[in-house]
Amino acid sequence: MTFLQTVWLVTRKDILIEARSREIFFTTLFFAVSCVLVFAFGFVREGKPVEDAAAGILWIAIAFSGTLALGRAFERERQSETLRALLIAPISRPALYVGKLVGVLMLLAVVELIVVPLVAVMFQAALFEHALLMLGLLVTGTIGFCAVGTLFAAMLVRARSRDVLLPVLLYPITIPVIIAGVRGTAALLQADVDLPMARAWLSMLVFFDVMFITLALWTFEPVMTE
Amino acid sequence: MDFTSLTFTDVSKNFQRRRALNKVSLRCEAGEIVALLGPNGAGKSTLLSITATLLEPSSGEVRYGDRLARSSGPELRGRIGLLGHDLYLYPELTAEENLQFFGRVYRLPDLSNRIEAALARAQLTDRRGDLVSGFSRGMRQRLALERALLHQPRLALLDEPFTGLDDAATAALRRRLATLRETGTIVLLTTHDLETIDGLIDRAVLLHNGRLVAIESGEGSLRDRYRRLTAVGT
Amino acid sequence: MKKLFLVLLLADAAMLAYAPVLIVNAPYEATMGLVQKIFYFHVPSWMAMFTSAFVCGVASFFVLFTTRKTADRVGAAAAELVVVFGLIGLITGPLWARKAWGVWWQWDAKLTSALILWLIFVAYLLLRRYGGAGSEKLAAAVGLFGTANVPFVYWSVNVWRTMHPTTAVVPSLQPGMRGPFWFCALAFLGLYVVMLTLRVRLENRRAELETLYLAVED
Numbered sequence: 206m207t208f209l210q211t212v213w214l215v216t217r218k219d220i221l222i223e224a225r226s227r228e229i230f231f232t233t234l235f236f237a238v239s240c241v242l243v244f245a246f247g248f249v250r251e252g253k254p255v256e257d258a259a260a261g262i263l264w265i266a267i268a269f270s271g272t273l274a275l276g277r278a279f280e281r282e283r284q285s286e287t288l289r290a291l292l293i294a295p296i297s298r299p300a301l302y303v304g305k306l307v308g309v310l311m312l313l314a315v316v317e318l319i320v321v322p323l324v325a326v327m328f329q330a331a332l333f334e335h336a337l338l339m340l341g342l343l344v345t346g347t348i349g350f351c352a353v354g355t356l357f358a359a360m361l362v363r364a365r366s367r368d369v370l371l372p373v374l375l376y377p378i379t380i381p382v383i384i385a386g387v388r389g390t391a392a393l394l395q396a397d398v399d400l401p402m403a404r405a406w407l408s409m410l411v412f413f414d415v416m417f418i419t420l421a422l423w424t425f426e427p428v429m430t431e
Numbered sequence: 432m433d434f435t436s437l438t439f440t441d442v443s444k445n446f447q448r449r450r451a452l453n454k455v456s457l458r459c460e461a462g463e464i465v466a467l468l469g470p471n472g473a474g475k476s477t478l479l480s481i482t483a484t485l486l487e488p489s490s491g492e493v494r495y496g497d498r499l500a501r502s503s504g505p506e507l508r509g510r511i512g513l514l515g516h517d518l519y520l521y522p523e524l525t526a527e528e529n530l531q532f533f534g535r536v537y538r539l540p541d542l543s544n545r546i547e548a549a550l551a552r553a554q555l556t557d558r559r560g561d562l563v564s565g566f567s568r569g570m571r572q573r574l575a576l577e578r579a580l581l582h583q584p585r586l587a588l589l590d591e592p593f594t595g596l597d598d599a600a601t602a603a604l605r606r607r608l609a610t611l612r613e614t615g616t617i618v619l620l621t622t623h624d625l626e627t628i629d630g631l632i633d634r635a636v637l638l639h640n641g642r643l644v645a646i647e648s649g650e651g652s653l654r655d656r657y658r659r660l661t662a663v664g665t
Numbered sequence: 666m667k668k669l670f671l672v673l674l675l676a677d678a679a680m681l682a683y684a685p686v687l688i689v690n691a692p693y694e695a696t697m698g699l700v701q702k703i704f705y706f707h708v709p710s711w712m713a714m715f716t717s718a719f720v721c722g723v724a725s726f727f728v729l730f731t732t733r734k735t736a737d738r739v740g741a742a743a744a745e746l747v748v749v750f751g752l753i754g755l756i757t758g759p760l761w762a763r764k765a766w767g768v769w770w771q772w773d774a775k776l777t778s779a780l781i782l783w784l785i786f787v788a789y790l791l792l793r794r795y796g797g798a799g800s801e802k803l804a805a806a807v808g809l810f811g812t813a814n815v816p817f818v819y820w821s822v823n824v825w826r827t828m829h830p831t832t833a834v835v836p837s838l839q840p841g842m843r844g845p846f847w848f849c850a851l852a853f854l855g856l857y858v859v860m861l862t863l864r865v866r867l868e869n870r871r872a873e874l875e876t877l878y879l880a881v882e883d
Contacts, residue, residue: 218532222523290519293483294536295509353810360806365797373791377784378810381817384825413817420813427729428806431486431799446798448878
């Protein structure tokens, strides 16, 4: 079986389960919207959002709800220890990693599809002005965040206190992603749009993705054997 | 790759200062059913996890035929079937979907026939389209067993396979294990249910505080011999 | 090996004892005044911290891809020292900031990226402490990722900060300051090596003790 076939098998299984229960989707989406609201109270003054608030709130919502989705996606594999069943199956383990990663990414993509327009409307943010660059930032940023998150969530399946440890480990390491996402988006939203700056952040995100996906593929196997 | 024996040589596993397994040595041949007995926390699950290549021993080695797990990778894993205590089934999928998913993961040829046969053996043919979350413990146990054996492994590792089974299902499982023996599968199982396996298994070994003691075949029922051995306080 | 360590220990102790003398005699900086002297310990502690982060990354690599047991001990010791030396930097940094900028914390690029790196290694230690059995290997992944993250953190924080430029206050080194500074840097790196060796030795002893306990049980 080729690598991609295995990836697709794992992803499709996750989609099937999610399509049936919709649990992760609804909880993640609701959590993202709650985040947007909670932060709005901090960053909207006299009906007007402070400068760069929209960019910050959008990425905080993505990071927070992403953590939730990652945790749940692997909690599902832990419930009846199906992750163990997958680990002893004769499949390449990196393919298993990519399969889970793609599943989480698709889920977050759907969540972002709703949250991004919501932020645009609520904060009068011109998120669709430079749609292509914005899309690039969202895609690369989410991939970078989830690439690290999927590895950490997978390895924490057999750790104690996994629920708190996931954000504790994930946020410090993905700070570059958050900074790049927020500043890149802010560069597109500010009064005099700074396209070169947005592109610079986008290219940093691409480097980040390449670096950490490679590292994760490489470390997944040793990390998953005790 | 195929193998006809399983050899443990001085396998130890420490978790910090606690020794879960202490120089366990054991050899199992093809067509043998070996029961791993012992109280809770004796190291049975640890030994099964090591055998399934999920856990690395602190020292010693496990050989599958003449090969080590480290150098064999996915190919070896494909020849092992593991029924764990947590059953390894997706509750959100139906019985058939579970078998289908794992069948595809194992790249099994002729999958639909295999699934039919497995569902029939698990007596779940008419419940094939129902979600596993709605199944009773016994039904899940039967399905999980068929899932673990779907790819006809050379080595079947069964952690408490009799849990939750009624009399009819227990008898069916005994027959199933007998056929595994005929096909030359190495079966390693753990259980507390000594009466059920008496007469079925070829050999029983006792794990106690991480050490392995063979239970000699001889006078009396398995339970009596087990009692005698544990009473001495080995 | 033991002799070498003893020599290093004594030499470093002497250096650290002599460092204050050098610092006192170094030229008095006009704008910063006495607070500028923090600099002689502040920057060397950062140097020790970054060295330690790198050591932890390399050790983590060996934990993941080989079966060397010492690698794990070195990694854990290095991560602890990242946190210790980072703490020195994080305390002395605000003292400097208070005098230079009038605030305790300034989102200065160097200070911020050091804080992020420090947090990563605190997370490493938290995982080892609360992750339960087998978390050493998981922590190694964090160590490796954390070290690989350094350039990204540094770059992103730098660009983030230069978008709203602040006045550069870090004074260029006067000739008379250079000598004492490098002396201190060397002393701190020596201290780092001494502490790392001691810590790894302690872990080795502990592992020996574990095996002895196990042997007694047998």
